[in-house]
Amino acid sequence: MRRLGSQPLDRPASLAAVLRHPQDPPQPPCPPTAQGVPRHVSPTPDPRLRRRDGFRKDDADPPPRRVAAMSVAQRVSQELDVELGQEIGYSIRFENRTGPKTLLKYMTDGQLLRESMHDHDMSRYSCIILDEAHERTLATDILMALLKQIAARRKDLKIIVMSATLDAQKFQSYFYNAPLLAVPGRTHPVEIFYTPEAERDYLEASVRTVLQIHATEPEGDILLFLTGEEEIEDACRRISLEVDDMIRESDAGPMKVYPLYGTLPPAQQQRIFDKAPDALRKGGRPGRKCIVSTNIAETSLTIDGIVYVVDPGFSKQKIYNPRSRVESLLVSPISKASAQQRAGRAGRTRPGKCFRLYTEVAFKKELIEQTYPEILRSNLSNTVLELKKLGVEDLVHFDLMDPPAPETMMRALEELNYLACLDDDGELTRLGSMASEFPLDPALAVMLISSPEFYCSNEILSITSLLSVPQIWVRPNSARKRADEMKALFAHADGDHLTLLNAYHAFKGVEQNGGDPKQWCHEHFLSFRHLSSADNVRAQLKRIMETNEIELMSTPFQDKEYYTNIRRALLTGFFMQVAMRESSNSKVYKTVKDDQLVMIHPGTSVASPYDWVVYNEFVLTTKQYVRTITNIRPEWLLEIAPVYYDLDTFEKGEVKSALTRVAEKIRRRQAIKGGR
């Protein structure tokens, strides 16, 4: 690593995130001051700015965040008339466009965290600006705790934390009462309306409210917040139909309805910036657009022209409970802070109105003050592994702004111990150290590292990549049957993981044979975008594997053990995510050790699930499902994860007795073999 020179200009880079003040005039960059702090204000807001990327698929909505740092850097370098990657650069996961001349580097919080694993003092930077700290992502919280530690060691380091919320005092006191600089936002007043009584059906109420606004309010666009893709598409359909009626019957103006959610293809996301439609005829009522969005539009995205906001008060939030080890996305009430943020969206261009679909009493009494930071809602095994790698020894007294529940920490340590990433003393093992090199959940990383033992690291690499991107299966409402038929072409009777692999191999086959993969994906109801990004992830992971000298190999396809090897390799990472069938003809499974009842998600391609399955995901709705499953044999559990499935410490129950029978069988078989 380069040593820092004494000249400020020799300092290779400073980290910056970006302020967003559209009204601020573009400023020429100040030359680095004596302290080497580049002052910088972004000239225009980037609509999709979000400094978060990564592979954790369970993010509530993975919008095109990876583009954000990149596009801001691009814009700034244009404004300053320098070449991107020289003075101004960016670094997102797996893509680093910086050079020796770089002064200002845009990056995501996760990326800075990864970087600091190898540079505990962040010695490359003289100033770090942490933007959007109010979002309180896992990485932001960890970074703040780390920066607090580093600040004590490095007196020369400047830290600027930018937060958009009113609880700036909390940040201030956390950072040793640092000076607070208030930057007033320039927003217009927003009038807030509540409903007189609670709504029976918030979706119904949302549609009704949007139509009412369209019928009675003057010109201005509408933003409606809903929770997920399905709901949003449903609402769009209903609103469009009703508006058509309104135009026909009561000469209403035209209204364009656009959905907006993370998994929407970028081209369609871009449409929300289209101009509202014109009046149907001269002198007719003006047209408007209505955007139906998840909470992406709450903070990370700004759409000009919004005057009316409809807020039913819900969003999908990740939640984790260490007691049942359930991690899932659940529709939950938003916080007061979130509701205020949503309302604020109506006042960006001129005074606006916000319609809250709940009573004022409910706002005061039912909503929590602040959204829980991600660190309180997540499984921390990945974080704990990162912290260990960052050299944090005492996790119990690690100075986090909001420390997680002790049980969450306990589970994380326990899981890492079972995965052999931490030894019994809590020290990082060689496997753990290697696993932390991968931007993956520890289970996936361990599976990947162990896969050569099963002669299928190529295949496990592909599966890992496919599990790290959103669902590759496209299943539009209009063509569900056709989509299912197409999926059946790839179906493997023994596991959804294998079905994914089949689809990926077919996709690669088309590419290699010179076909048009885009067209092919369209015909086969596969997401070209997600398959390509899986391909990209695969290439990145492959590089890390090569650096760590993990051999890439395959069992010959003709070998009858080809798929069995893969199924066994899955267990090296996912032995803690196994479910056993309750009774022979039942559809109900029971997760081992946690004793939760689950059903197999109906989207599975496994024709006849075995009595034992490994699952990738626990889905909690009003029902409990396991999604993406593969048939396994219980013998493998005893063989591959003998510590976790140690019968002496296993809790009494059906699972234990079933495993005991299996162990007995193995013993008998070995005795027979030995006798021969």
Added chain:
Amino acid sequence: MSDSEEDYMKMTFPPSPPSHTTKSTSTSNPPETSLQRRARLRREAEARSRPKSKSELLAEADRRREAAHATSLLNDPSTSAPSKSKGLAMMAKMGFTGGALGASSATTPTAATEPIRIDIKDGREGIGLESERKRKLREAAEVAGEQVKRARVGEDEYRERVRREREAARWERQVGAAQKVTEGMNEEEAKAGRTLKGVPVVYRGLVRKRVEAERERRMRYDLEQALMRSSKLPGYDDGEEDEDDRRALGKGKTTYVVAEDLDEEDEELEAFEALEPEERLRRVVEYLRREHRYCFWCKCAYPDEDMDGCPGLTEEDHD
């Protein structure tokens, strides 16, 4: 014929399948035969293997999840022992002694000690609807609670009333029984006179009631007969009926004679009837002892006035 093509026109009803309860009670009384036992075991096995309904499953899954969420891993003996949870052991090594994580409780006084609750939202109810509903339920419950309280008061009253009524009815029956005994003993006197006033007041009510009932019956009978005769319906009349026939057929003039003073006021009886049944019984019993040396409770007559051997006047004395 299969069940699906049942003949709805046929007028027979299949015997209703023996219900579970009747069978189980029948097995409990006489010793269970081997056939019955086999049937029972099969039935029980079926019940066990019957796939649970969706709602049952959901409820069960919810119950288990809630159960898991309600038990802290730190308190659960199966996981909290350091030997069991290596995670906890590691934390203990880092100095965890319970409470919350974090630098110190001074800097983060609000640090979480419990995981965030998982609340699963069912359906599309708006914010506040549930609490509004709960509030309404609570209010309704409060109203209902008051009603229950009131009803409870009423309930006690009711019990008391029923008890009193039962008691009174019992006394009344005793009175009736004693009066009958008395009447039986006074048979001769009863034949003697036709006036009610001649009957001793202690059982005059009984006689009077009977006479009244008899007259009522008679009158109704006469009315019916009169109606029949007056109707234009062809009657059976062969012209050969003699007096006896007519009498046998009830066509003769009714010659029933009621007690002469039946319609007269009877103050003495009224005064007697107004007494509490206990008192009336006592009087009848006393009358029997006095006139017949008969004890209603011993159910026997004694040879002399002293009634030697009878324990006393009241029922309790005879317990």
